[in-house]
Amino acid sequence: MTKETRRWQWISHICLASISIFCIIPFLLLIISSISDEMSILQNGYSFLPESFSRDAYLYLWEQRGQLIRAYGITIFVTVVGTSIGLALTALLAYPLSRKDLPLGKFFTFLVFFTLLFNGGLVPTYYVYTQIFDIKNTIWALIIPVLLVNGFNVLLMRTFFMNTIPDAVLESARIDGAGEFRAFFSIVLPLSLPILATIGLLQTIMYWNDWMNGLIYLTDPSLYSIQNILNRILTDIQFLTSNSDYAAQSGKTISQLPSATIRMAIAVVGILPIIVAYPFFQKYLVKGITIGSVK
Amino acid sequence: MKYFNRLKVLFLATLLLVTACTKNESTTNSSDQSEGSNNGKEETYELVMAFPVFGPVPKDMDKVEAAINKISKEKINATVDLEPISIGAYDQQYNLMLTSNEKLDLLMVSFRTVDGLISKGSLHELDDLLEKYGDGIKQVFEPEYLNAAKHNNKHFIIPNYNEMAESNGLLIPKKYVDDYGIDLSKVTEFKDLEYVFEQIKKNNSDIAPLVPAGVGFSILDHYRWYDSLGDSIGVLPNYDNDLQVVNLYETHEYEEHLNLLRKWYEAGYIMKDAATNQDSQIDLLKSGRGAALISGMKPGIAEDESIKFGMEMVATPLTEAYSTTRNVVGLNWGIPITSENPEKAMQFLDLMFSNEEIARLLHWGIEGEHYVEVSENVIDYPEGVDGSNSGYALNQNWMFGNQFGSGYVWNGTSPKLAQDYKEFNQTAHLSKALGFTFNAEPVRNEYTAVSNVIDQYKLSLETGSVDPDEVLPEFISKLKAAGIDTIIKEKQKQLDEWASHQ
Amino acid sequence: MAETIRKDLEYENDPNLVHNAPTKVRVKKKIRTFKRYIPFFIMLAPGLLYLLINNYLPMFGLVIAFKDFNFVKGILGSEWVGFKNFEFLFKTQDAFIITRNTLLYNGFFIVLNTVSAVGVAILLNEIRKVFFVRLYQSIILIPFLISMVVVSYLVYAGLSVESGILNNTILPLLGLEPISWYMEPKYWPFILPIINLWKSIGFFTIIFFSAILGIDKEYYEAATLDGASKWQQIKKITIPLISPVIIMMTLLSIGRIFYSDFGLFYQVPLNSGMLYDTTNVIDTYVYRGLLQLGDIGMASAAGFYQSIVGFILVLIANLIVRKRSKDNALF
Known part of the structure; x- marks a missing residue:
């Protein structure tokens, strides 16, 4: 290792470590608050070193474990299925668009881009999905609308393809007699693992964190994903605290609204599994693909 | 070239759209026909009934629904499909259902949204149906209240029957009253509260004597001396003022109240971050950070609040009970135009108001399973059941018809609560504008601007957090610039118009 | 070759x-x-x-x-009203403030996020030990997973007058007086970008980092042989080669420049009125204005206006990019 490389190592470590601390401190506060005693927060304020700890918030969630476990199952199913299909469609769409020679290529790219700026709004989307496709109260309602193919991901992947797959590699494949599909599957995809992992991760996070679809298309609680349940609790609080019509009438119910610590625990329960799943994607985010070796 | 491309897209979209619409039309046609051909023997109609729930959907909803259907099928040859929607999603859900023509027969609408729904034509007119099928409903209401729910002299909604009026007062834990020797009989109006706060502060300097009655609410949200005419943009002072609408924020009384609040805030009587606090009033009182709050009053409030706060509470009214349109039409039932059988819907509504069995099921669930009668007309959870594991702990009796239609009260509340409510409603003063509803449609540009200005200033002014001498004039001039006078003028016009029909 | x-x-x-x-x-x-x-x-x-x-x-x-929406007539059958639904956006004294805030914040976010994330991605690329690369990356991504509502709770835990950590612990340690954060508009032009950066840096870093990973290693090997310093390599290889990704991300952000993160501007400042001068943006203005009216015509009009302005801006930006390098343009 040269002196310069070593110096860069040090600089990088110091910078990244401080940024990591900046990123993780609020998260620590989230975890600590979720295991703090409610009364100590109310009386002494939030703290990294609360006077007393309590499991109450998690006990509250544990009481609803039946529903939560089911919801985790639904979330995992939706995330896996949605990400797989979505990733496949995105890659298939992005690859041809990345070809500079594709007839109408710019037009198709524009079509994709246009969806990022303009949308018909919630009402017509709901109309299309419920009246034409009838997906209300089905598991597909959590997978198909809005999330499956995202214009942003397509354009991002297109740029990645343009950037990392040299035409020469594809041309040599063509000379070898490989069809476009084979070239795509046996050359482009293996070369693009970091890209696929990145987009796959973004899709996974989108599916994992989504509660909009459930909110709009589901009235049957047995299909709720984990975020639907957690968000239902949070949006109920938001709604009741900002809406005097109901607040006046529902005094009794307001008193049962979850307290600060429960809200924090809810957030932790929603985030932890995806953090655990993260290393799976990182396996593919590996350095040092040498495209030269394919040549 | 690009323009051409965009045209193509447009064409494609239209094409798909047209196919979509034709499909929809054909389905509605066919359902019309099927309805027509069934004249001989009537089929049982299934009513879809949407309402909000304030927590998780009760898991025994289906059981309760089945029990209701047994009765309703026999009585009116209709069954009901209960569609509970969690409150955070409710407005959005039913709006989507209405705009996309989903079948919906009974809809619970709140005061805030009811006017928009009516002016956009989404609710059936109910006068004829009420005449024909609504005897049970009419029996429950004092006529003036049912009348007050009219819009443009027609019924579009049936309000639920609960407290039809409101007074304002102070809520305070009994322990402070006793420990600090507070003589509540000395407190009869707003400015007398200073004495209470003084006593509390003197004995306990750590506590904030006054906290807002909820996150996002100001102190004056629960203390009124005027008919807000719906939104407090243009009000009727003293619930009368000869029907002359005035700008509340310019009135002398408003300024006086603000000055008082400011004085209290600076003396430490109001909690420091009252305007942005995120802890509920219950948490604030339980943790001893706050001592009292100003809140709306109704019969049995002290008992209710004692359960809610987990400590014995005392309530002292500061104003007399007045009834305004807003009190009457808080939560209501409407029949959306997407209903295929409004007659049945009305019949079911009537049943909900008048049939004790159905009311019991909707309010409390199934006897023996979700509740048992512990003494005459007083019910409680069966053994081994409580709020957290009951299959039907909805507790929303104020949302299904007559709040006391079941004839039961829950253990811990006064057994003669129903009479108390009746008396409260019958003796309450009526605002001169009771029954008037403002339609903001003609002035909606001004309305959005004014709403923003009010949002900006109200909370900090009405919690004493800012100096009214400085901020109130700024507030008023911004309101003027946003066009509040135009709204007030329009309101006056509509009010005069309304009055001429009374 | x-x-x-x-x-x-x-x-x-x-x-x-x-x-x-x-x-x-x-x-x-x-x-x-x-x-x-x-x-x-x-x-x-x-x-x-x-x-x-x-x-x-x-x-x-x-x-x-463009319609006066009516339930009976449906979306297509309702009457046309021209630009009437748009009026409320311009007929207000706040039009200037909300437009200024929206543009300034979003413009600043684009620059801040891009510069920091590219920097972090380059630094990550320098780290040799895979374990640390993964560790840093995971930690930096965590805030992106937290929803804005929860972020608003966390910010409140930090800034609340009575129970916030800053006022209770940190400011007294520094010998400073407590500050009413939610009442003082002057702090928010700093607070909001910091929160935004905190929340989204992980997202942008991942994208730029995987762009860097896609760079052919041979370039660096050749550069090292030629005796180029690290700094030169970053300037001459890394940045030019990931610039298509940077340009694309920027173009897309420009397209959404009239939209703002509703949670960040509404929930995080707790809808505190005193802060409106520095926190009110088009989205929050529209939300507050229509909360009572619930007019979907006006809501759609606002969305349409935001989209069309973004659209025009992207077309212009794309044209400029195209002039310089055809390949990097979006279309």
Whole structure:
């Protein structure tokens, strides 16, 4: 290792470590608050070193474990299925668009881009999905609308393809007699693992964190994903605290609204599994693909 | 070239759209026909009934629904499909259902949204149906209240029957009253509260004597001396003022109240971050950070609040009970135009108001399973059941018809609560504008601007957090610039118009 | 070597050249080229079909912005009202403030996020130990996973007057007086970008980092052999090679410059009125204005206005990019 490389190592470590601390401190506060005693927060304020700890918030969630476990199952199913299909469609769409020679290529790219700026709004989307496709109260309602193919991901992947797959590699494949599909599957995809992992991760996070679809298309609680349940609790609080019509009438119910610590625990329960799943994607985010070796 | 491309897209979209619409039309046609051909023997109609729930959907909803259907099928040859929607999603859900023509027969609408729904034509007119099928409903209401729910002299909604009026007062834990020797009989109006706060502060300097009655609410949200005419943009002072609408924020009384609040805030009587606090009033009182709050009053409030706060509470009214349109039409039932059988819907509504069995099921669930009668007309959870594991702990009796239609009260509340409510409603003063509803449609540009200005200033002014001498004039001039006078003028016009029909 | 082959290919496929050929040959050639592309169109089909259904089909709803919506008449049957639904956006004394805030914040976010994330990605790329790369990356991504509502709770835990950590612990340690954060608009032009950066840096870093990973290692090896310093390598290799990704991300952000993160501007400042001068943006203004009215015509109009301005800005930006480098332009 040269002196310069070593110096860069040090600089990088110091910078990244401080940024990591900046990123993780609020998260620590989230975890600590979720295991703090409610009364100590109310009386002494939030703290990294609360006077007393309590499991109450998690006990509250544990009481609803039946529903939560089911919801985790639904979330995992939706995330896996949605990400797989979505990733496949995105890659298939992005690859041809990345070809500079594709007839109408710019037009198709524009079509994709246009969806990022303009949308018909919630009402017509709901109309299309419920009246034409009838997906209300089905598991597909959590997978198909809005999330499956995202214009942003397509354009991002297109740029990645343009950037990392040299035409020469594809041309040599063509000379070898490989069809476009084979070239795509046996050359482009293996070369693009970091890209696929990145987009796959973004899709996974989108599916994992989504509660909009459930909110709009589901009235049957047995299909709720984990975020639907957690968000239902949070949006109920938001709604009741900002809406005097109901607040006046529902005094009794307001008193049962979850307290600060429960809200924090809810957030932790929603985030932890995806953090655990993260290393799976990182396996593919590996350095040092040498495209030269394919040549 | 690009323009051409965009045209193509447009064409494609239209094409798909047209196919979509034709499909929809054909389905509605066919359902019309099927309805027509069934004249001989009537089929049982299934009513879809949407309402909000304030927590998780009760898991025994289906059981309760089945029990209701047994009765309703026999009585009116209709069954009901209960569609509970969690409150955070409710407005959005039913709006989507209405705009996309989903079948919906009974809809619970709140005061805030009811006017928009009516002016956009989404609710059936109910006068004829009420005449024909609504005897049970009419029996429950004092006529003036049912009348007050009219819009443009027609019924579009049936309000639920609960407290039809409101007074304002102070809520305070009994322990402070006793420990600090507070003589509540000395407190009869707003400015007398200073004495209470003084006593509390003197004995306990750590506590904030006054906290807002909820996150996002100001102190004056629960203390009124005027008919807000719906939104407090243009009000009727003293619930009368000869029907002359005035700008509340310019009135002398408003300024006086603000000055008082400011004085209290600076003396430490109001909690420091009252305007942005995120802890509920219950948490604030339980943790001893706050001592009292100003809140709306109704019969049995002290008992209710004692359960809610987990400590014995005392309530002292500061104003007399007045009834305004807003009190009457808080939560209501409407029949959306997407209903295929409004007659049945009305019949079911009537049943909900008048049939004790159905009311019991909707309010409390199934006897023996979700509740048992512990003494005459007083019910409680069966053994081994409580709020957290009951299959039907909805507790929303104020949302299904007559709040006391079941004839039961829950253990811990006064057994003669129903009479108390009746008396409260019958003796309450009526605002001169009771029954008037403002339609903001003609002035909606001004309305959005004014709403923003009010949002900006109200909370900090009405919690004493800012100096009214400085901020109130700024507030008023911004309101003027946003066009509040135009709204007030329009309101006056509509009010005069309304009055001429009374 | 690679360069020359690429040039050759471009030459062969350049449509401008085909134009010069005699008509018959041109048609034949067109058919032949088209045939060659059939597999590509098959690949495109499912994704495009999805976008057609999911995004283009509901676009008939855009007309709501120009209609007086009525439930009885439905979306298409309601009456046209021209630009009436748009009026409320401009007929207000706040029009200037909300437009200024929206543009300034979003513009600043674009610069801040891009610069920091590219920096972090480059630093990550320098780290040799895989374990640390993964560790840093995971930690930096965590805030992105936290929803804005929860972020608002956390910010409140930090800034609340009575129970916030800053006022209770940190400011006294520094010997400073407590500050009413939610009452003082002057702090928020700093607070909001910090929160925004905190929340989204992980997202942007991942994207730029994987762009860097895609760079052919040979470039760096050659550069090292030539005796180029790290700094030169970053300047001459890394940044130019990931610039297409940077440009694309920037173009897309420009398209959404009139939209703002509602949670960040509404929930995080707790809707505190005293802060409106520095926190009110178009989205929050529209939300507050329509909360009572619930007019979907006006809501659609606001969305339409935000989209169209973004659209025009992107077209302009794209044109500029195109002038410099055709490949980097979006279309």
